[in-house]
Amino acid sequence: MAVPGTSPPDERLRVMPWWLVLIGLLLAALLGWWVLYWLLGEADRAAAPDTRATLRIDAIRTGLTVVAGTGGGLALLLAARRQWISERAQRHQEVVAAADQAHRDRVQAHAEAVAEAGQRHQEHQAEAAAHDAAERRLTELYTRAVELLGNDNAAVRLGGLHALERLGQDNPAQRTTIVGVLCAYLRMPSPDDAREAEVRRSAQRMLTRHLRADGDVFWPGMRLDLTGARLDDFDATGCALDDADLTDATCTGTTRFTGATLRGRLALAATFEDLVLDGVTGDAKIMLDDATVSGRLTVERAEIGKLSCRRATIAAASLRATSVRRTAKFDHARFTEGASFREAAFHSSVSMEHATFTGQADFRQARFADLALFRWTEFGGDVWFTDVDFDGPANFGRARFHGPASFEHARLAYRPRVDQARATASAPHVWPDGTRVEPLDTDWLLLTDP
Template sequence: MAIALVSYSAFSKKEKIIDWIKNAEHDAILFALGVMILMVCLTRAPERSHSNEIRIISWSWFVLGFFVVAASTWIATSWLLAEAADGQRIEAIRTGLTIGAGTGGAMALIISARRQWLGERSHLHDMAVSRNNLKDAQEKRVTELQANASDQISSESPAARLSGLYTLERLAQNNPEYRQTITNIICAYLRMASSSTNDTQKEGQNSDFFPAISQEEREVRLTAQEILSNHLRPIQENDSKSYWPNISLDLSRANLVDFNLDGCELNKLTCRNANFQGSSSFRRAKIEFADFSHSTFSQSAHFEQSKFSQIATFDSTNFEGGCHFESAIFSDKTSFSRSRFSRSADFTDSSFRGSANFSLSKMRGSAQFYRCKFNQGADFGAAHLNRLAVFQECVFGGYTTFGSATFREGADFESSRFLEVTSFKGSVFGSDALFSGVSFLKYSSFKNMKVKFFGVFEGSKFNRTSFNDSRFGCTVNFSRSHFSGDVNLSAIKCGWPPMLEGAEVTKSNGQRWPNEWVVVWDKEDLGHFEKAPDISSKVAEKEER
């Protein structure tokens, strides 16, 4: 390119060849620049294929460069001598040599720039290697400390075990990438049976008693539990950096003493077949996934205001003491199937946003579900509730069944709302069944229901219902209730006639009423109940007797 520029400049000014020679230094610079661009392309070419790989320039490139300098000097000098006058030949030679020197200088500058670039790349490479070596050394040191601490917690000496636990805590605090691994080690220690415990227990076979734990072992386990709980609380009074986020705990088959996770947040908590000795507390805890299947709580279990973001499983769990789930939030499926509550179970103001399963559960103490919300319905099928079960002001959003459930001391559903299909088919009430002010917005079935004393549905609302073959030891009270849709009350069996004073009915096909009552239509499709004349006299005679 530079040669072309020089040629063009010379031929356009043949009549002033002397002036051109005097100013040829300018064209020499252009020529040198063109050669430099060419050499940059040549020297950069070897590394185009692999940008991260540095390739050595072959000696053939230096030989080629030498010939380029020599050729440019010879061509420029020969051409200038041919064009110059006799008195200007020395000046032409000087200009040609200047062009050659400029070309060589350009090559030297390119080689120097490449050397500088390679030096910087080498420095960066050395820094990366140094960082990697430092990281490897740190990882090796952490691994060694972790291994030594693991050996310590398996020692027979309680002091050595405590030292190992504190070492693991310090490592996890200073190395966030090892926190889950170290947490797993601490959980593994809690899962191991101590020398004074019995490890013959199989899944689903928790004993009614807890094996004795020595005082030394108790202190070590309390320390391990405290380390976990202290670092799972997002809000710390003294150190906000001590929180370990996104941690999961696997405490399956662990023996836990006075376990406390109040205010803790963790991804996953697995406590299958765990033994909770003493009081256990999970107040205000936020747990994404929880599994307490087949676990046993020897004393009270506190889950007040706890939040479960995903599935919460308490299947076949034994609550030997009272359990408290007041104001708890279950965002996904929740299951207490086959669980046993030896004392009171309190779920007051709890919210079940997914399906709730209490089927085949046994509640020996009082069952409190006051103001609970079951957004996707509830399954209490074949459940046994030994004391008065309170479901006042509850909301059941999905399909709900209490089929074949047993309420030994009765149940109170006052002012509750059932938004979808509801079934009490085959349920047994050992005392009264209280449904005052309850709203059944969809079909409700009370077929084969047995109530020992009174059934109270006063002020309730029914939209299609059936009491076919239901039995009440005394009577059933439907006073001030409202019926619509298909209704079957004709097959109710009571000690005394059903009570329908003040009840209203919206006319529809398929409605059958007790023989003791007739419907008087006040409007075309709205009526009220009055006692049948012939039955009224018989009832009066029976009352006189």
């Protein structure tokens, strides 16, 4: 049985024996003789001699015709057999030719496949050799740069920094490692030496230069681990930061993140002189928990995802016109000089429980879209909630107002809770409508809920 798509098997041809032809001729002669004998017998039965002679002639003619016809039939059969053999031979030649061509094609395809495999193998070996050579060169350059960075000479260390920077610029796969090395260098103890301070400032500038998405030198996706580092006038203005950790860092001068794009988490539980976050954007969680800002904190006209300043100690703060999309927490925070939240917008809950404002607290024209908690908050100076929108519940329970408090023109969706809040009796106040105020003693007024 032939398999589809393959040539049919060639059946072996059998040669016709000579005696078979002889038998065919004898049979044709016998048939002619028998027909002639029978017809002559029939002709001899005729009564008239003339009729008998005519019939005998016809009988002989018919017998010869039968013999001739039988012979012709045999000849036609032999001719048909020759034609069939010829066609079969032609078909066999075609099948053999097709098989030969298919075999040649398979041989050619195999040769091409072998050649292609050999070429690929050679290319792979060449690529592997080139990769190994490049890796060895990178390793040597990296090792040399790190050795320079550990040199006792400040100028040599500065050269090591530039070597690392060039290595990272030319090899994107090495940038994460190089940023880690630079961060580790800034985390190392810093001697009080002017030349070392310049080297460290150069390391800071290298980091921030490659975090600004404004040219070919931008290194995207970098994360900064500056825990415990010593930073001087660290300037990340306009940088794009994916997670940055400055926990326990000591930052002298002004630390700037002006106009930065922040993603992930920005941990700022560090010690700052001045901290500037003006105009920052992004969905990052800014963590100032336990931070100390001895100078001024400014977060003006910023778009922040989440803000947490719990237990922070801040001299002066300004969050003017800043928008916080998620929760903002200032629990137990201390503002020793003053704080301004003027025109700020808090789109989620705000908690300032147990916070302390030693100086004035300015919330004029601010908006609280959700819960606002000021329970146990100490207001040491003037506090303004003038023209504030409280779209959610507000709670000032047990708060302390040591200076004048003004809620003039404040818009409250709900009556604020003021249970057991106290205000100084020596200053003028403007309370929300419906607030019950009664003297507690000569120094304090007691605020209670209706």
